[in-house]
Amino acid sequence: MEQMPKSKTIALRQKLIGPSCQLFFKKDPLKIVRAKAQYMYDERGDAYLDCINNVAHVGHSNPAVVKAGSEQMAVLNTNNRFLHDEIVICAEKIINTLPENLEVCFFVNSGSEANDLALRLAQIHTGNTDVIALEHAYHGHLTSLIDISHYKFNLPGGVGQKDHVHVAPCPDSYRGKYRDNQHSLDETGYLYSEDVRKICDEIKKKGKGVCAFIAESFLSCGGQVIPPKNYFENVYQHVREAGGICIADEVQVGFGRIGRHWWTFQHYNIQPDIVTMGKPMGNGHPVACVVTTREIANSFRRTGVEYFNTYGGNPVSCAIANAVFDTIERENLRERALVVGEHLLDSCQMLAKKHKCIGDVRGCGLFVGIDLVEDPISRKANKKCAEYVVQRMREEHILVSADGPECNVIKFKPPMVFTKENVDEVILTLDRVLKEVRHQEHLDAKIKSIQNQPQGVPTVETHATKEHRPRRALIEETIKSI
Amino acid sequence: MEQMPKSKTIALRQKLIGPSCQLFFKKDPLKIVRAKAQYMYDERGDAYLDCINNVAHVGHSNPAVVKAGSEQMAVLNTNNRFLHDEIVICAEKIINTLPENLEVCFFVNSGSEANDLALRLAQIHTGNTDVIALEHAYHGHLTSLIDISHYKFNLPGGVGQKDHVHVAPCPDSYRGKYRDNQHSLDETGYLYSEDVRKICDEIKKKGKGVCAFIAESFLSCGGQVIPPKNYFENVYQHVREAGGICIADEVQVGFGRIGRHWWTFQHYNIQPDIVTMGKPMGNGHPVACVVTTREIANSFRRTGVEYFNTYGGNPVSCAIANAVFDTIERENLRERALVVGEHLLDSCQMLAKKHKCIGDVRGCGLFVGIDLVEDPISRKANKKCAEYVVQRMREEHILVSADGPECNVIKFKPPMVFTKENVDEVILTLDRVLKEVRHQEHLDAKIKSIQNQPQGVPTVETHATKEHRPRRALIEETIKSI
Incomplete structure (x- = not known):
């Protein structure tokens, strides 16, 4: 192949592909x-072992999907x-999984493309332009x-915040503005929703109406965040009172990933006006x-x-999406996500008891995050630890990634065919890796010593001549020597 | 199947798919x-016989493409x-077909998605926001x-013209602002480019710079328009002097459709700063x-x-695009487009001598337009005739479409495997159909009489019960009776 x-x-990639298109493991990318x-x-x-490719929802190269396509x-x-x-x-399959009010499909x-059209629909329907999105x-x-x-847009080189855009605080009860160590979860949900109400009020004060509130039902790039149970219900009410419509972005978290429901918004007592779906829909x-x-x-x-x-809704795309739907049902992948996901969550929580660098474990189904901290009281994000974990797990041939505003949350969003045995393998390995970083004070020194050794971090130019997994061996030596 | x-x-389509997604032949759509x-x-x-699906570039269900995918x-x-x-x-295949300055690819x-990214690149690179596009x-x-x-945006229900958008006249020397019956082609090219210069000057007067000029190298929705030879060269100079970059939109017209070149901008003496490509690239x-x-x-x-x-640049998409490239080369489809396209153009021009409703025939390779007029002197667009032709050709089992601002231009942009025999079939049939409308004064009456007969235009509700091609028989009767 x-x-x-x-x-x-x-070499060709460096020469021919836009340098803004980044590779996983930049210094030693995987082919x-x-x-x-x-x-x-x-x-x-x-x-x-793939813990990150939620797009390969029913499994990479799923035979039923390949056949249909x-x-x-x-x-x-x-x-x-x-x-x-x-x-x-x-369209019929999709509509059958949704509340009755959601009855018309546009394929893209x-x-x-889905979220762009959703915003366009919202603008046309409401006549408003002010959009509320989350931090x-x-x-x-x-x-x-x-x-x-x-x-x-908020990155140092980003385009900045436009006038029509309003950012509400991320409803993260662990490391957000309102936290579960100061308030009950219900209170945090209420307080976060009040912030949206205030934005609505400000828009109304200017004599305008809201166009749309858009949010992922669980926030992925935000750091595997699960908004409190009462959050969306309150928010939707405020947004609608201000003339806006509510968009549930299910691109990452839809298609049964959380197990209990087809769509993550169904975890809440809400009915969005628009739902967008993508990634897992075509299994790639x-x-x-x-x-x-x-x-x-x-x-x-x-x-x-x-x-x-x-190409929107072309016969091949739809045949593939139909095969994805059928496979989820035939193989009971939602149930599986629930069972395996619970085992993953339990196991991570067990791990949290052993490793104080795990500040929080949160998730539902096969959408789980491990929030790594410098200490559990201050909850200060431990980005270095997350980097170390991602790199070391890769050396152990397990793919995980880190996300969240401080890049300290280890994300699990594996293909839905993930097994309990896979979970055990991940947890055992993670346990071992976290032991390596147990002594927080040694971490910097370790990474530094590895980086200083010329063969430690293979560069793009030379890595192809390296021996198999040199970094792993090196780290093991480093650890033994500590 | x-x-x-x-x-x-x-029934399901009406119930489940956005009503803004329109079908060809709305009253009696094709399945x-x-x-x-x-x-x-x-x-x-x-x-x-498919004369319209340029997306199926190397032929519908091309075995080499299907195999690769x-x-x-x-x-x-x-x-x-x-x-x-x-x-x-x-990326290598693409770069090899382009001038040296175009060397970095972003896959979408x-x-x-390509044109959106092109505009974004232009904004980032120039720091400007004013975009010049064509009527x-x-x-x-x-x-x-x-x-x-x-x-x-200019449609009755459209969003209207935004402040950062500038519209230059369509460089159409047949029915545009400057015409070939008043000026030489070179003069029209110059005059149209001067209009772009004036826009640049206005932007500069406001103390701003141009972000980008974007145009299809041949204009498809504009009515199969072929800008004069000197147009883009002059325009690019003005735009660059005003700080802007030049984007060639090759989404419709690229991949050898015009035969002589891989990309239609190569018909002109220009080097764009960005080229966007799409539709034919994946053969669907x-x-x-x-x-x-x-x-x-x-x-x-x-x-x-x-x-x-x-999904941008995923292995399947790229394997398919590579197979499309290889097929174009292996089957000499560019040469074929040139040869068959010349035969099509010649044949259409022969037809134009017989039928005064053909005001203009223009094209290159397998990109050809027939501009239908009420009379050749005034060049008044004949939309009704175009509607009649599209409908009648469909009854003859030949798919053509009409486009242009007045919907009077019959478009040919068939799969590149189109043959001379296909051209002959199309021309013979078109000749027959145009004979039916030779007497312009009878056209309205004919269409009206057909529409008034209840079985004439099957409705969506009832057409499935209709006999095969009832409209054709009906029209033949109508014509005989005239």
Whole structure:
């Protein structure tokens, strides 16, 4: 499958691909040549247990999905100006998982395209332009979405905050503005929602109305944050009173990832006006969807402006999405996410008892975060520890990543075929890695000593000539010597 | 392949899919269940000769493309944060077709995503926001692109013209502001480019600079318009003098459609700063690309903001794009476009001598337009005639469409596997259809009489019960009776 040596792939990548497109493990990136279920394989045939690719929802290279895509591709792939069965079957499957008010689908190619259309629908329907989004939120790579994504526009080189954008505090009861060590969870939910009410009031004071409130139902880039139970209910009420509509961004967290429900917003007592879905929908194939109410769809229709998306809802994309739906049901992947996810959560909580660098463990189903801290009282984020864990786990051939505003939250969002045995492997390894960093005071010295040794961190130029996993051996030696 | 009767597909579509997503032949839409090369087949097995689906560039269900996609799908489909060979091979193929200054690729999922990123790159690089686009131009369905697409924002229900958007006249020497019956072609090119210079001057007068000039190299939605030879060269000079960069939108017209060149901008003596490509790139699969200069890519890099596009440049998309490239070369499809396209153009010009409703025939390769007029002197657009032609050709099982600001231009942009025999079939049929409308004064009466007959235009509710092609028989009777 490999068509050139890794060194050449790296050289061509550096030469030809935009330098803003970043690689995982920049200093020694992985070349992945195949993947199956919850495993990815590099060019040497080494397997990596995949805890991060939520897009490969029903498992990498899922045979049923591949079959559906290949068969449809061989027969027809055209635009939705022609009638086709796959698109209406897909729409029916989606609608059947949603509350009754959500009854009209627009098919697009990516979560970004979905969120852009959602905002456009909101603007047309409400006639307003002021959007409320959350601190640390990410909603996509398009211009309109970077504008509302605090995670992006607020970066040092970011575009900054536009006038029509309002940022509400991230409803994170662990490390946000209102915390569970000062308030009850209900109180934090109420206080966070009050901040949204205040934004609504300010918009109203200016004689304007709200266009939309948009939020992920659980926040992923924000650091695997689970808003308090009463948060969205209160927020939706305030937003609607101010003339706005409510958009649930389910691009990362939808399609049964949390187990109990198809959609994470169903964890709350709310009915969004628009739901956007993407990533897992095509198991890697570019397909996404915006679902909304008849009323909002009709507002768009009344403009007389056609919506045409060249590939949106094409027969191949929809056949694949239908196969993803069927696979989730046939293989009981939602139940599995619940059972395996609970085991993961329990195991992480056990680990938290052993390692004081684990400040918080939170999650639901196969959406779990481990919040690493310098000490559990101050809750000061421990980014270095997270970096160390991600790197060391990779050396142990387990792929995890870190996110959150301070990059200190280890994220788990594996393919839904993840097993209890996989959890045990991850936990055992993580336990071992965290033991290495148990003595916080030694961490800096360790990393420093590794970095100072020339073969410690292979560079892009030379790594292809390195021996297998030199860094691991090196670290083991380093640790033994401490 | 059909999973439900057409009537049920229609009913579900009406119920579940956004009403702004329009069907071809709204009153009696086509249900297409399979397609091969330049033919599409409806649920009854009837074949339609496809003159409109430029997306199916190397032919519907092209076996080499299907094989590449299916094989890659079965092995790996993941994001480009992992190294993979297909993406760098694809980038290399693209770069090899372009001038030296265009050397950095960003992979995305659609022409819309490509144009959005192009504008973003332009803003970051120039620090300016004022965009110059053309009258009647269409650059995509995203918020940022509808803002610059006169074809969309200027509709009665459109969003209107934003302050940062400037619309230059469409460089159409047949029915635009400056015409070939008043000026030489060179003069029209100069005059149209002067209008862009004036816009640049106005922007400069306000103490600002230009962000970007964006145009399709040949204008498709604008009515198959071919700008004069000297137009872009002059325009690019003015735009660059005003601090702007130049974007060539090749989403519709790229990948050898015009035969002589890989990219239509190469028809002109210009070097764009950014080229966007999409539709034909994946032969129906969602893949697109932005290619730019090292300098512009570095401006983006310097912001420190990562560009991550979940599916952009994934192994399946790139394997498919690579197969499209290889197929174009292996099957000499550019040469074929040139030869078949010349035959199409010649044949249309022959037809123009017979039918005074053909005001202009223009094109290059397999990008051809027939401009239908009420009379050749005034050049008044004949929309009714175009509607009649599109409908009648469909009854003859040939798919053409009409576009342009007055919907009077019959567009040909068939799959590149189109043959001379296909051209002859189209021309013979078109000749026959145009004979039917030869007597302009009878046209209205004919259409009216057809519409007044209850079975004439099957409605969405009842058409499934209609006999095969009732309208054709009806029209033939009508014509005989005249």
